[in-house]
Amino acid sequence: MSGADFRVLFERELPFVLRALQRLGVRDADLPDVAQELFLSVFDRLPELDPSSTPRKWLFAFCVRFASNYRRLARHRATELDERRFANAAGSADGETRELVVRALEALDFDRRVALVLHDLEGMTAPELAALTDTPLNTVYSRIRLAREDFRAEVARLTGLAEGGAL
């Protein structure tokens, strides 16, 4: 892949990488930092790009790794989330659903979060996810199921906050 090809890849995939990073827990303020390191790392490892796969799936592996490293730094965990309210679980405008999803994902254990984001939101298959995370397939299925339960409960909690006004 030439430098120009890499730039095309970068331009095309950047929004997807950012979205995945957000969903995996990287805050907006830190996205430039993380994305910068990520793409520099991607460039260094271009020779490992498997032509039989799609670049995006390959990039998701970077997203998981970088989001995981990001979370390991305590200073990111210390940030308080504002308990913002969500009017509805869906049907709202201006990116509110997108924010609700990101917000609800915060409640998930990281492995489950990865499973839900990449499988249910980004459309990877369970076997692909198993390979990407180096996890047994059965574990992946289990994580997806549990993640959905956790996620649904959190959405209910967040939107319930908005409706009832009481915790």
Add this chain to the structure above:
Amino acid sequence: VTDPRLPPLPQDLERLFAEANEQPVPAELVAQVRGRVTRAMVLRGVPGFDDPGGGDGGGSPNDGGSGGPPGDGGGAAGPGGGGGAGALAAAGGGVVAKTAAVKLAALAATVGLAVGVGAGHTWGVQEGRRSETLSQKDDGELSRPAQVAGLAADAGEAEDGALPAPAMPPTVLWPAERPLMSPLAPPTGARAPAASASSEAALGRSALRRERELIDAAASAMRSGNAQQALDVSEQHKRQFPRGQLAEEREAVAIEALVTLGRREAARARLDGFRRTYPASAVPSRLEAQINSSDP
């Protein structure tokens, strides 16, 4: 995608996910990140990002070119990677380069490193003045305390994927008004008597010359905006002269390069090692300021 081994995605979640996927990441955020990453790529010399004026619609030429704020804030500039990089390259060739030789000369004089570096060495525009300065010191002062132990261990770079930092405003690589290194008192107790006559001194000079060439190359790479190359050369120096006489300069260049590359954690770790090794140096406060000003 249906998977027989999974229950189907419940409809409410399916709707929610579909809608979330239709709501794009805000364009201004994408543009901001694109500008930042593009600049980092240019600095790093990544192929495909070496066309400063081109790229995706071209940012404002003022974006990041003039020592102002890093430019990310000016998100209105849109996808502004390429243009800023062009301005950076231009600035790097101008003021910064012109003053660097003076500063290095001043540094060499103050730190007492000025042995045998003048001969056959090209310093560009300030060659004459520098040689003059150096000649006063050319008396075989070779044995700067080798106090760099520990730096190598401390300088561990961030592991792959560690967190990273905003790009620096590109033009502050070598601020003109400050000397590159601290005006440390020369280690007077360590002056080698009549060293110029001894073969040991000759060896030392030769080693110092090689060190100087590496450090110059690293500094030159920084000036031309190639922080990765600067870092690579400084690593080469570290391998060859882990306790070299110019180790302090090397560390300063390496830390600046890490900051410029956005590797804030690595820069910080290395700065800590620098502090322990050179407690009297004034350099860390400047580097610290750079690292901090790169904080989000």
